[in-house]
Amino acid sequence: MEILKWRVLPLLSLLVSFLFFYIKTSSKSSTSDCSLLPYDDYWISSKRIVTPNGIISGAVEVKGGNIVSIVETEDLNEKFGSARVIDYGEAIVMPGLIDVHAHLDEPGRAEWEGFSSGTKAAAAGGITTLIDMPLNSHPSTISEETLRLKIEAAEDKLYVDVGFWGGLVPENAFNTSALEGLLNAGVLGLKSFMCPSGINDFPMTNSSHIKEGLHVLAKYKRPLLVHAEIQVDTESHRELQDGIGDARSYSTYLRTRPPSWEEAAVRELLTVTKDTRTGWPAEGAHLHIVHLSDARYSLDLIKEAKSNGDSLTVETCPHYLAFSAEEIQDGDTRFKCAPPIRDENNKEKLWEALMEGHIDMLSSDHSPTIPELKLFNEGDFLRAWGGISSLQFVLPVTWSYGKKYGMSLDQLASLWSERPAKLAGLEFKGAVATGNHADIVVWEPDAEFELDENHATYHKHPSISAYMGRRLSGRVLATFVRGNLVYSEGKHATTACGVPILAK
Numbered sequence: 001m002e003i004l005k006w007r008v009l010p011l012l013s014l015l016v017s018f019l020f021f022y023i024k025t026s027s028k029s030s031t032s033d034c035s036l037l038p039y040d041d042y043w044i045s046s047k048r049i050v051t052p053n054g055i056i057s058g059a060v061e062v063k064g065g066n067i068v069s070i071v072e073t074e075d076l077n078e079k080f081g082s083a084r085v086i087d088y089g090e091a092i093v094m095p096g097l098i099d100v101h102a103h104l105d106e107p108g109r110a111e112w113e114g115f116s117s118g119t120k121a122a123a124a125g126g127i128t129t130l131i132d133m134p135l136n137s138h139p140s141t142i143s144e145e146t147l148r149l150k151i152e153a154a155e156d157k158l159y160v161d162v163g164f165w166g167g168l169v170p171e172n173a174f175n176t177s178a179l180e181g182l183l184n185a186g187v188l189g190l191k192s193f194m195c196p197s198g199i200n201d202f203p204m205t206n207s208s209h210i211k212e213g214l215h216v217l218a219k220y221k222r223p224l225l226v227h228a229e230i231q232v233d234t235e236s237h238r239e240l241q242d243g244i245g246d247a248r249s250y251s252t253y254l255r256t257r258p259p260s261w262e263e264a265a266v267r268e269l270l271t272v273t274k275d276t277r278t279g280w281p282a283e284g285a286h287l288h289i290v291h292l293s294d295a296r297y298s299l300d301l302i303k304e305a306k307s308n309g310d311s312l313t314v315e316t317c318p319h320y321l322a323f324s325a326e327e328i329q330d331g332d333t334r335f336k337c338a339p340p341i342r343d344e345n346n347k348e349k350l351w352e353a354l355m356e357g358h359i360d361m362l363s364s365d366h367s368p369t370i371p372e373l374k375l376f377n378e379g380d381f382l383r384a385w386g387g388i389s390s391l392q393f394v395l396p397v398t399w400s401y402g403k404k405y406g407m408s409l410d411q412l413a414s415l416w417s418e419r420p421a422k423l424a425g426l427e428f429k430g431a432v433a434t435g436n437h438a439d440i441v442v443w444e445p446d447a448e449f450e451l452d453e454n455h456a457t458y459h460k461h462p463s464i465s466a467y468m469g470r471r472l473s474g475r476v477l478a479t480f481v482r483g484n485l486v487y488s489e490g491k492h493a494t495t496a497c498g499v500p501i502l503a504k
């Protein structure tokens, strides 16, 4: 009996250690759940690959999450033989979209959106990286500690890569060590408002706060993003405060935020951006104006400042390019956003500026809420939450409307990937190029679909999106994030393997 015990025990311990090793390695290999492909060394081929050197027919080699080579070839079979090739035929292979302006609202307001639903929607829409705004979550991301809360809340929930903007608010603007703490913790830059943000713990800044912020940012070579509207006390504004005007009519809301608000903000900002010119005190800093709506005087001022050498960029959003004020129905608060969607003529001018290169990039400004706060029953434009839900649809929307204005695939890739990557300082993203992350969207530009309730939409509240009911063209087939096939034909990878992007 004793002998048996001495024989069995070592065998048993061998078995236990074997089992332990097996479980450990197999749980490690379960990272393949990050991808709908069972391998990480393969080729993506197509007749239309959008690269910085033009559109080619060929294949992209992916290894260990990176693009390791790109070849132009007519006969793929001959070249690759039995290599693992995913052939997408005529579909477009393009850099994944980088959305530099999205509100995912977690922690604190996960019932509005959240990291999981938001990044699933992003993946389904061909977005491979998004940068989360510092407000609408609770608390706002305005300190090192609150950034940590963001990162904790995002853990295991990211289907795409996510970076974070920090908030520049009066509380931290003159506190250099607090701002540096936030920047050292890894925010990719700062964001501030020149008017009330709609969120109590995210108060507005004036130009002295902005000037201070820019000087700190100069050292880090990271940008300041600004919501450029200043409340100018116009006559119609006073009228509205006196309760005149039908709150269900979009034109009433439009009068509360005239283009002069944007113009006043831009004018004031440009007194500060002078400092970013070469040889001036804030050289190295950069100012980025978010969601421009006014295509008239505000845009003229921006063009002039750029030509004077200010380090300045500007974005607009698909909703300003897709919709015009005239078509917004009474009470349809899905369309309420700030700055507001302006008239048809302004929209045409925005397109002109975009196509001529005066607007540098596009972003979603996906800013959802719970349907209750859109006040659909009252249809009150003055009291409803301002923010458009669009994250999953920005690629088909940009394409559907853009192709009428002659937008090319190169322009699309520049507006949605290359320039946003540069703004956010993402060195290895933004282009299908050797050495970059394999962040790729594959899509069919001519495939049309009806955006109705049968369309699989991953936003937490699809019904509040202004795009519902539209017919769009441009269907996303597949999305790769660092080589992981995170979305394909209506399915997501089972594990969320996106990573937080922190500046160093």
Ligand SMILES: NC(=O)N[C@H]1NC(=O)NC1=O
Pocket (backbone or CB within 6 Å): 103, 135, 136, 197, 198, 199, 227, 336, 337, 338, 339, 365, 367, 386, 387, 388
């Ligand atoms: N707080 C917030 O998300 N505001 C955004 N919504 C919107 O329509 N414009 C904004 O700046």
Ligand SMILES: [Zn+2]
Pocket (backbone or CB within 6 Å): 227, 290, 291, 338
């Ligand atoms: Zn804004």
Ligand SMILES: [Zn+2]
Pocket (backbone or CB within 6 Å): 101, 103, 133, 365, 367
């Ligand atoms: Zn926003």
